[in-house]
Amino acid sequence: MAALTFELQATDGASAARAGTITTDHGQIQTPIFMPVGTVGSVKAVTQQQLKNDIKAQIILGNTYHLYLRPGTPVLEMAGGLHKFNGWNGPILTDSGGYQVFSLAENRKLTEQGALFQSHIDGSRHMFTPESVMDIQRSIGADIIMAFDECPPYPSEYKYARQSMDLTHRWLDRCFARLAETPDKYGYTQNLFPIIQGSTYKDLRTASAQYIASKNAAGNAIGGLSVGEPEEMMYEFTALCCENLPQDKPRYLMGVGTPWNILEGIALGIDMFDCVMPTRNGRNGMLFTTGGVVNIRNKKWATDFSPIDAGLPSEHSQYYTRAYLRHLFVANEILALQLASIHNLSFYLWLVGEARKHIQAGDYASWKNGIIPVLKQRL
């Protein structure tokens, strides 16, 4: 088995967009790619069969914080890793848990050593360190392991942002050291992606990107964006990070975002995205479609017997009507959550696939500028 590789196949003339192929021991990923979020080992309301056959997901996420608490690493180890446990046979990336410790857990305390916290489920006390988080991700069996970082909120004072970035860098060194002294767990290669921090300060972001790039990792990530800052600022700092990252490694913009955020991110040179938005917003009745944004609970859809999204080549989105899906939401039927999740994820995967085609065709920037106003409109 071999370390993750990235083959760059096409670049767009009028933007920094790239098309490539990531190869992992669990298969290939055509980039740019959106990765559905399977926080607790399940992409919410979606079966593995639907993920593969209908949504056409190529890689999914798991979350270290959640999986460590439930079902716990002993169970995952006995299963032979998350792939065996949940039946997803493609590549898996695990978030390091740092973000969740600071957004979900209680009584957090940060030290040089790591992060003390209490479980949001039962109040039990735990400590995450760069070393323990590497061990947990090894036990989960991720193909792509994310570094343990601190994600400062927006806005952050310069002094805090700098101290936090320095801590994240020291933690990164410990992550690499721990992985070097522990073997791959289940016979396939587990690859560490470091994470750029530095809040919204150009000198810090540049320094962090250069530090992360110097590690020559299999891939690199941008963290600490899409945390409340204006969209234009997110794009500006994404561009700054990309300029300081190697061309020949995949770039992952963490936690982003709306369909237009993703298209703009691609234009800036991002290859990988994840976000809970398609599933979470879907469960609230918000659909992203090829014609714009739909609030399917709206009474206007009650007798609209056209497909959920006539423009999307996805079985479920073609098969079920807006009137039926609206009825399911109004009647609080579980099937509403399923169909909305399948639709939104199918749309996200279709969208990055279209982006890839246009990068290969050389007209990405103009295609993106034409489609974004359509996708953004409220139907």
Place this chain on the structure above:
Amino acid sequence: MAALTFELQATDGASAARAGTITTDHGQIQTPIFMPVGTVGSVKAVTQQQLKNDIKAQIILGNTYHLYLRPGTPVLEMAGGLHKFNGWNGPILTDSGGYQVFSLAENRKLTEQGALFQSHIDGSRHMFTPESVMDIQRSIGADIIMAFDECPPYPSEYKYARQSMDLTHRWLDRCFARLAETPDKYGYTQNLFPIIQGSTYKDLRTASAQYIASKNAAGNAIGGLSVGEPEEMMYEFTALCCENLPQDKPRYLMGVGTPWNILEGIALGIDMFDCVMPTRNGRNGMLFTTGGVVNIRNKKWATDFSPIDAGLPSEHSQYYTRAYLRHLFVANEILALQLASIHNLSFYLWLVGEARKHIQAGDYASWKNGIIPVLKQRL
């Protein structure tokens, strides 16, 4: 298009079990059959694709009370009927709503004319009459329309049971009269099944069965059982009804039941069953399997990496493990509800399919007596 027909293909030597084929304008149904319940137009937590391809359902139920309130008959008529609205292309049977008026609605008032009630959703006032309920089921577009009846509780006084039965019979005459004067709604035949009542009094049940049989309907149903009476009493009255019903018409035992209830019902000559148990109990973590009953939330399954049901030839039940499904329930993941519902329904459909094979092979009674203790055991 033609009225529903029933072809009797095999009978069991040692019991009253029968195997047959029901033909409707939306396709054939191999009996004995279990019909998944799609109360509000969706079999809860299951897509139409899964119903057809994985569960192998042949006919599903809708409920007049629920569909009348949401989405309402005007929407269903604009859609072209429930088949078009929910995308289920096979046969659909609709319950008449009588049972729901008395179990769900508020401020019910029963008169000779019909039933006045307030919606359990918004308190709005409505009246169901035999005529209006026939009209609603026509609008829903059911292949099989159930008569509007009153279902007396168990136990009921003799006098009340008799008056209720007489009312149900008078209402039945009005149902037939209404259907005779209204055309099929969407170009296919809609068939009325009358319902035997009479509570747990032999003379009343016999009289009701004979009255219903005299109508020479396309099929006949037994109502008012499985409402709290002892199982042996349910079997006794099921047998009594079957003895008084024609051999050449399908017999439907309403709202039954556990896997063993169904197998005993088949032995007594029942051809059709429906029950919310596989989906409702599934959502609570109770699985019916080929090896017995599983409470999947139990800690004992936390590290059981065997399939949900190794004995069941169903993709999902083979693909996912008990440990994973338990984890999904403990973590409150929606996928838990989906997988448990798909499994339990697949099991019910498999079970009636096996029953059919054994009736055709001529060893139904001995097979049933052997398998029931296995299915009943708690794992």
